[in-house]
Every structure is written in C-alpha cells, then in structure tokens.
Amino acid sequence: xINQIYNLNYHRFNSKSILISWPNLINDDVLFDVLSFKKSxxxxxxxxxxxxxxxxxxxxxxxxxxxxxxxxxxxxxLVYSNKKKDTVESKIVWKIPVCYNDYFGTDLENISKKxxxxxxxxxxxxxxxxxxxxxxxFLPGFLYLSNLNKRLYFPRKIQPDLxxxxxxxxxxxxxxxxxxxxxxxGWNIIGNSPVNFIDxxxxxxxxxxxxxxxxxxxxxxxxEHNYISKNLDSYIIESEVIND
Amino acid sequence: MIKIIKPxxxxxxxxxxxxxxxxxxxxxxxxxxxxxxxxxNKILNNSGNSAVLEITMxxxxxxxxxxxxxxxxxxxxxxxxNNKIVKMNNPIFIKxxxxxxxxxxxxxxxxxxxxxxxxxxxxxxxxxxMFKNLTKAVKLAKNDVLNFNKDIIFKSSKINLHKISNIDxxxxxxxxxxxxxxxxxxxxxxxxxxxMISNNYNRMAIQLTDLLSNTLDPIITSIVMPxxxxxxxxxxxxxxxxxxxxxxxxxxxxxxxxxxINSLAxxxxxxxxxxxxxx
Numbered sequence: 001x002i003n004q005i006y007n008l009n010y011h012r013f014n015s016k017s018i019l020i021s022w023p024n025l026i027n028d029d030v031l032f033d034v035l036s037f038k039k040s041x042x043x044x045x046x047x048x049x050x051x052x053x054x055x056x057x058x059x060x061x062x063x064x065x066x067x068x069x070x071x072x073x074x075x076x077x078l079v080y081s082n083k084k085k086d087t088v089e090s091k092i093v094w095k096i097p098v099c100y101n102d103y104f105g106t107d108l109e110n111i112s113k114k115x116x117x118x119x120x121x122x123x124x125x126x127x128x129x130x131x132x133x134x135x136x137x138f139l140p141g142f143l144y145l146s147n148l149n150k151r152l153y154f155p156r157k158i159q160p161d162l163x164x165x166x167x168x169x170x171x172x173x174x175x176x177x178x179x180x181x182x183x184x185x186g187w188n189i190i191g192n193s194p195v196n197f198i199d200x201x202x203x204x205x206x207x208x209x210x211x212x213x214x215x216x217x218x219x220x221x222x223x224e225h226n227y228i229s230k231n232l233d234s235y236i237i238e239s240e241v242i243n244d
Numbered sequence: 245m246i247k248i249i250k251p252x253x254x255x256x257x258x259x260x261x262x263x264x265x266x267x268x269x270x271x272x273x274x275x276x277x278x279x280x281x282x283x284x285n286k287i288l289n290n291s292g293n294s295a296v297l298e299i300t301m302x303x304x305x306x307x308x309x310x311x312x313x314x315x316x317x318x319x320x321x322x323x324x325x326n327n328k329i330v331k332m333n334n335p336i337f338i339k340x341x342x343x344x345x346x347x348x349x350x351x352x353x354x355x356x357x358x359x360x361x362x363x364x365x366x367x368x369x370x371x372x373x374m375f376k377n378l379t380k381a382v383k384l385a386k387n388d389v390l391n392f393n394k395d396i397i398f399k400s401s402k403i404n405l406h407k408i409s410n411i412d413x414x415x416x417x418x419x420x421x422x423x424x425x426x427x428x429x430x431x432x433x434x435x436x437x438x439x440m441i442s443n444n445y446n447r448m449a450i451q452l453t454d455l456l457s458n459t460l461d462p463i464i465t466s467i468v469m470p471x472x473x474x475x476x477x478x479x480x481x482x483x484x485x486x487x488x489x490x491x492x493x494x495x496x497x498x499x500x501x502x503x504x505i506n507s508l509a510x511x512x513x514x515x516x517x518x519x520x521x522x523x
Binding site for chain 1: 469
C-alpha cells in the first residue's frame, strides 16, 4: 500500500480531546491511513483514555485537560509524518452465516420489486462481496460495513420499524449491516444471522470484530440457523487471516 | 439490602460509566450530573467510582432492610425519611426498616442517592451504569432489590459545602467541528438567542425548541460524545447526553464543556439557556 500523506484537519473537540479529520472520502486507503495513525498514537507515551475512529476521522481523548492545544497538535502532526507505512496488523476475514429466508428477510420482496432484481440474485449479490468493517457505532457491536454492491443500494425507510430483531441483516442507502440487539431502525431487512455480535461477559473487547477487519457472509437455511442459535455457547465464528 | 416499594419515574444505578469502550459502539453512560453524584460520594467518603442512584423528577420509595448511611444531592425532590423531612448534602443515618420517600420537585431535575460503599449491582465492562442490552435491568422496577455492603464503617468527611449547587443557564461550549460551515447569521442566532428545552429530553439527548435554518449537508458519519450539539436537517438543535450513540451523521455545531453538561442534566422542559463560546 502506498503511504499517501493526506492533508489533515486538527480541531480542539473539548478540553480533553482533539478531532483529526481526513478529506471527505470513504475508502480503504483513507481508512487504513486513519488506522495506522491511530496505532502510531497508541505507541507514543501520551496519557490517553482512548483513540476512536470512524470512516475518515479520529478522536484522541486525553486523561487530563490539554494544557497547550497548539503544542499538542504539533506533537500529533509529528507522529503522523513519522508514522511507518505498515503499522496496521494483518487483516482478519470473519465468516458470518446468514439465513436469507423470507421468514427473516421481511423486506426482500419489496426491494426485489422496486429494484427489479430477483430475490435469489439480491441474496447472491449480498453474500458475494467481502465487506470492510470501517468502525463500530450506533449500537454496541454494530459494524459499519463498506463495499455494498451498487445494485443493492436502497433507501432507508421513512418511518423506522420500532422493533428490528437481533441478528437482522439490513440495507440502508449504500450501507449494509447486522443489528447486534433488538432495536428500532430504518434499514430494510433481507436476512438474519444467528451469531452474537456482542459478548458482554468479556471484560474488554465486547465485539469480535474491529475496525479494518473484513466480513464475508455465507447463506444458511432455517435448520442451520436454528441449530446455531441453540448452540451459541459452543459456536466459534470462523475466520481467516489475510496477509497482503 | 434495599427493597424498591415504588421505582419512581426513572431511577437508574450510575457510576462514572464506560470509558475506553467507544470503539465498540459502547455509550459513555454514567451520572448525568457528575458534579452532584461525586459530591454525594465525597460526603460519605466513598471511592470516586461508587455506584449511586440517579432519580428523575418523581422519586422512588425505598425500604432499607439493614442500617447504613446515605447522602442525597442534586435536585431537591423533598426527601423524607419515615415521612420526616431530611437534609440534603449531609450524611443521613438509616436504621433497619426505615423508609425513604420523596415529595414535590423544588429545584433541578435529577437527584442522586449515594450509599456507604456504593450500590453493588451487576458490573458490565467495568461499570454498573444501567443501559439497554448491556445490563439486565434498564431502570429500577417495583419489588427489585438493591444490595450494598453493610459492613463498612462510616467516617465523616470534612468536605467544604459552600458550593452545593452548580446549575447555570449559561452553557459554555467549544466550536463544533462543523461550526465554521455556518454562515454569520446562523452563528449570531446560536450565540445571541435564548433557547428553550423542549419536552423531548432524556438520558440520550435534549432537543431545543427553537429551529435554526439549516443549509449544511449531512457529514460522513463521524464521532460524537456527550455534549455534542447536532443540527438536524429539519433545523432542530439536539444536545447529546450521557447515553448517546458514539457516532452520528448530523453536523456538530457546538461541543458543550463538561461542567455545563452537569447544568443541562438539571434543566427541565421550558428552562431557558444560552450558549457562550469557549476559545
């Protein structure tokens, strides 16, 4: 990967944090530049509470009020210009089973009619792509995924559903994702994954996936969905490590 | 042990919340008015992260099974011990079978009840703060039971009580990341207008009544935190509070500083507020 240097914007967010913004782009180059900067900041001996990222932004949260904001921004700029090319670890592809049966995919029929693509083809277009986990947000364990096939772009519902069930796989605009828990939501539901996206018994990493990982969905039938749902305690999500 | 005879309008267990977990979409949570909850713990000589009860507008009725010491701070909900008025911001000595209840709301919105050693409820990701899908309970319900450590010995604290209220209607804020995308009329409006709190307010967010003409495009989903003031496409200003999401796609026009978040936690519907910029 080319070590492109972006023109970043540094903004005092509040007394304890600085927001760093990249150009308005959603792509892997920007995301991995964000993640390598995030990692380089963690490697400094700054007293931090957290470094949080989204598609094209990074929030650096300090444990105390920042004394001199200009000095601190200069120090971050130095970290950015000195960061190594390949500071992001090898990437993990998580294989997530999804049951695309009409029983779960309550909006498949409607999407199919509106975009004029067979349900079977919608399903195939959805599980054929590999998705990038850009970051987590919205709900604990909710993954913001990029790389949805353009033919599947479909607007959010004007009136959100009050209760979308845990595991629902949805399409909202140019994004796809899985609801990690029961929640109101406006996305169109095309299937359901039986796996747990949050494990709250964990002390630290509540979600198996992190920003920069990949997700590959694969289709299962209702029987398999039932089986996995009933045996979640012993279920281990299949994964593959890709070094490039 | 404490029996919940009546839960009150919206009573939750809170501590300092969950920090360092936002990369997994976990909200910060924690006491809305951390000044008052810290004060209650300090008066009891509790450790800083001891869990307290946050009660809202209408207080609960609690029956204590064991003796202990508690302290009530924040909003004045006319606390009563066995139907007799008790002092706020002071240690209250509780005997077995005592009943704590509340009367009318005299000031503020949220009151805090600290107990010697803190409430011992379920701890998830390092915090007892109640939150949907994380803790089993989202708020207190009738007949619930709360545990605490009854073997702690009370040592009075020498805390200076000259400043027990911190409510200020002047809300101090930094410029939000998208503030400078607003035109001068919009900026003037935000910094000179008096805003009112709408009836749409909870632990996630406070919506203001006055609309601001919004000409800004949505942003690529980015990071928000308690205190972020978002501008919706319809022109609503929404101040995010402790249980807010970790990311959002509306322009962030202001970032309220931490002390002013404590004030916001105590302002109820129709309260007036105005913003002043911190530079």
